[in-house]
Amino acid sequence: MHKKFLFVLRKPPFNGVSMQETLDSVLTIAAFDQAVSLLLLDDGVFQLKNGQQPDRFGMKDTAAVFGALEIYDIHDIRVEVESLQERGLKPRDLCLPVREIYRKDVAGYMKEFDVVLAG
Structure with missing residues (x-):
């Protein structure tokens, strides 16, 4: 039985190993043919910002993992x-194509999923 998973990313990049662990979980669940979606809120929008330099923080570059999402059918x-506006970002500042959602619609969107995980 297929379930719909939503991963909610709220933390900025290079905030410890939690983001790498979350991305590992995303790819693992998707590898088992489950429907996986991502929702970036608050400082989580910085996860997809172009031009990051993780080596400056001694962290792994998660951009490669985000780039692999398509291979796992995560679209x-x-x-x-x-969240974008409050941080001075626009969708064109991000490294992947995204769909925008308004804050007022987030709760309803989350109800569409069988499992919601915050990372």
Whole structure:
């Protein structure tokens, strides 16, 4: 039985190993043919910002993992419009194509999923 998983990413990049662990979970679940979507809120929108330099922080470059999402059939990547605006970002500043979602619609969107995981 297929389930729909939503991973909610709220933390900025290079905030410890939790992001790498979350991405590992995303890819593992997707590898078992489960439907996986990502929602980036708050500082999580910085995860997809172009031009990051993780080596400056002694961290792994997660951009390669984000680039692999397509291989795992993960195409539903959404970012909260207000989170982008509050941080001076636009979708063109991100390294992947995303769909925008307004804050008022986030709760309803989350209800569409069988499992919601925060990372």
